[in-house]
Amino acid sequence: MKILPEGMQHAPVVLCLLAAAWPAALCQNPVPIQFQTSPVPARTGAAAVLEVITVSSALSITWASPTGITLGLWVGGRAVLSNVSQYAGRVTITATQLQISPVLLMDTGNYTVIVDPGSIVGMTRSSSSVLLHVFDAVAGVKLSVPPVALEGGNISLTCTRTMGTETSTIWEKGGAAISPDYRITVTDNSLVINPGNRSDAGVYSCTVYNLVSAMTTTASLTVYYGPDAPVLQQNSQANCVGGGQAVVGQTVQLTCTSVSLPPALFSWQQNGQSVAADQVNGGVLTLQAITTNQSGRYVCMARNAVTTQTAKQSIDITIVKTCLSVGAVAGIVVACVLAIIFIIIAIILLLCCRHRDKPNPSSAPVTQNQPKQPVPAQKTQPSAKRPPTPPPVLPLSQFKALPRQHLPEKRPIQQLRPQHKPQPKRSIGIVQPSPHWNAVHGPAHMHGPAHMHGPAHMHGPAHMHGPTHTLGQPHSHMHAGPQKQVFRSRMRY
Known part of the structure; x- marks a missing residue:
């Protein structure tokens, strides 16, 4: 930056003091210009207003089109309009505004305003531009969903409009914005789901908007699916021990259910043969007064008329003449165990009583005439002092x-x-x-x-x-038998 000498630093002040005598002095500044809105959006068919904020005592304010053609000016407190065919009958000028009504798409562009301060001291003429952006308003928005959307297939939703320029689209489901992922692809006018899922069903909406307008429309999407694997249930399960789900003479009712949209159509087979239609009521099969010949495998087949898919499930039914439940068998087993325990206890008590009543030979009473039986002496160690006495010897x-x-x-x-x-x-x-x-x-x-x-x-x-x-007294008690007993004499000869 160049610094002026000390004697020259006050030169601009001197020049400004001479501004009254010389208007073209170098110390004048441009007139300040601002716009109320920039850029200015406008919708076709409506009025577009360009408002300028500048000095209030300007000599004149001139407006020019994007092509440079003067549209008119405000001077002396009144508007002077130019004859421009494109804007004929649509331009209005006031002290601070330029109004175009109705505005057209071709009116889009940068409009220039020129402000002449006139005799305002220290200000000079200046200009500025503002953008007028004209849009077609959004109209005729429609959301299209496929009439038949199948689970596992490609589901495409389309959002269209009849009017609207420079628009954008927002997709929502149930009021929540939809974000793209590995299954969902979102564009301005379409939403593609591949593969579709039953959870994709619901209310969808698309909102088309631009800077001057917006329109929202909704549609309900139905996803057809199924039938899923059927579930079979029996109304009265016998649960007999050793097998058997029903007893002869009973009424058996088999219920088949399957998740499907639309609801599935059901048919039944027994051991590969179709069951009579009068026994089938939707997914319910009724067998009355059953016999053992009706035992076998029952198959429920579910079919979806829209998806044309089928699913089946089977159940084996064994019909028995008599049925013992688990509780009855448990009671019989408990009774048998208790009976065995009682028999064992009785046998033990009987043996104890017999052992108690059995006579003990060693404790039998001895009469006066009967000599006492010799009690065998227990084997003891022979005394070292005295040898045993030998029995008497008879010659x-x-x-x-x-x-x-x-x-x-x-x-x-x-x-x-x-x-x-x-x-x-x-x-x-x-x-x-x-x-x-x-x-x-x-x-x-x-x-x-x-x-x-x-x-x-x-x-x-x-x-x-x-x-x-x-x-002594001989007693001979002889019992028959093949045994020989030889009595040897204990007498010494």
């Missing part, structure tokens, strides 16, 4: 001199136990079985001498080799 001559003891007369088995009567004399002899004993219990064979101390009890046929010597 052979005395043993042979002993009289023989005969068995008692034949009597019932319960009376074979000898009566314990005091004997006048202890006899020692050879015990021989009597004929009555042989007849009842079998023969007793004795070979060789047998010495018995105390009562002798024989069970079964006894074979004895040699003489038998008994000390």
Whole structure:
């Protein structure tokens, strides 16, 4: 930046003081010009107003068209209009405005205003431009949807208009703006959904607008789909143990449902054969007074008349004559378990009672005439101080001199136990079985001498080799059997 010398810094002030004598002095500034609106939008058929804000005491204000043709001026407090064929009868000029009515699309352009300050000191003539943008208003907006939109197909919606320039379009569904994604493509006049889905059904709207107008229209889109896989239900499920869903004589009702738009049409088959139509009411199949011959596989077929698609589902029905439910079987099992437990308890109690009532031989009462049975001594360690005493030894001559003891007369088995009567004399002899004993219990064979101390009890046929010597009262209880018992003498010869 160049700095003036000190003597020259006050030169512009001197020049301005001379402005009264010389109007063309260099210190004058352009007249300030502003527009109320810039740019100025206008709709065809309406009035377009261009308003300028400038000095109020200007000498003149001139308006020129975008092509440079003067349309008129405001001077001396009145308007002077030019004869321009394009604007004939449509131009009005005031102190601060240029009005064109009605405005046409061809009126679009930059209009220039020229302000002459006249005798205003310090201001000079200036000009400025403003854009007039004329639009056709939007009209005749229509939203078209396909009459048959199928799920999985291409669905295209179109928004058209009969009028409107420089327009834009906003798409909405249910009042919410639609954003493009991998399925949805949005343009100014179309909305494409591929592939379509049943959730795309609803109310769509398109709004066409520009700077001077806007119009919205709506349409409802229906998406046809289905039928989905049918669902089968049985009204009374028997749930018999071991199989069986129904009992002979009952009425069975099978209900088939399928999600579909329009509603699906249903048909039924049993084991591959069509079911009579009178049994079918929509998706309901009724079987009355069923028999076991009606067991088998039932198939429900659903068909969509619009999409021409079909779907089917099957169910197996087993018809039984009798039916045991899970609860009944559980009750039978519980009853059987309890019965087994009671039987086991009864057996245990019976065995305990028998064991308690069984006589103990060691604790049997001993009469005065019956000698006490020798109790076998428990095996103990022999005393080191005193050896055991050996039994008494009877000489052979005395043993042979002993009289023989005969068995008692034949009597019932319960009376074979000898009566314990005091004997006048202890006899020692050879015990021989009597004929009555042989007849009842079998023969007793004795070979060789047998010495018995105390009562002798024989069970079964006894074979004895040699003489038998008994000390004390002999008791012979012999029970039949194949066993041989050989009594050996404990006497020492």
